[in-house]
Amino acid sequence: GHPLVERGVTLTGEGIKKPLNVISRIGVMASELIEYAGGAQEIVERIVFGGPMMGITVPKIDVPTVKGTSGITLLMKSDPLEEFPCIRCGKCATVCPMNLQPFLLNLYGTNRLYDKQVENGLLDCIECGSCSYACPANIELVKNFKLNKKVYRSLKGGAKK
Missing domain, CATH: 3.10.20.600 (Ubiquitin-like (UB roll))
Structure with a gap:
């Protein structure tokens, strides 16, 4: 009150x-x-x-x-960490609270397969940052997912599915 x-x-x-x-x-x-x-x-x-x-x-x-x-x-200001190729270790998947497979979403995003990303739960990502923190390859997964969501929504005419 x-x-x-x-x-x-x-x-x-x-x-x-x-x-x-x-x-x-x-x-x-x-x-x-x-x-x-x-x-x-x-x-x-x-x-x-x-x-x-x-x-x-x-x-x-x-x-x-x-x-x-x-x-x-x-x-x-800190020095950027060197990014290495993903070896699909699965650490990102074990820490994901939404039970997604961030390594797979990242692979689809890198290859611009946005529909595949969405089929595998891209829009379910809550952007918590756990996957990026756990990634031993220092890949900025959440940053990539935010960008991929914007690209997907713009390609689909702004529709939020």
């Missing part, structure tokens, strides 16, 4: 000087919360609303918090 006017927000990541949890009013700028936590390190590559795996990257620090902002993660 009460309006939602404040929310618990976690400030974390290697880019924040003093990680902490705060109760913040909705609409407070992310920059104010980061300053409250001691500020950011010198070179922050990304500011993410949410966690590092499922969060949404925001373009700048002067963005207001919203009712869905549960955390702000500041990520430092």
Whole structure:
């Protein structure tokens, strides 16, 4: 029976000087919360609303918090990991909460077989990032799946099946 006017927000990541949890009013700028936590390190590559795996990257620090902002993660610039070819080890499939076969979806996406991807559950992917994290070949599976979903939907005239 009460309006939602404040929310618990976690400030974390290697880019924040003093990680902490705060109760913040909705609409407070992310920059104010980061300053409250001691500020950011010198070179922050990304500011993410949410966690590092499922969060949404925001373009700048002067963005207001919203009712869905549960955390702000500041990520430092890191060297990209070298990507290797998939050997179909199946680690991505064992960690998938939707019981999909990400290695197979990636194979179909690489070959632009979008209908095959959808038949094998591409649109069921919740983009949690578990498969990308578990992949020993450092393949950015979730990034590929997000792109493949957009391509499939644009090819099908924007229809969301």
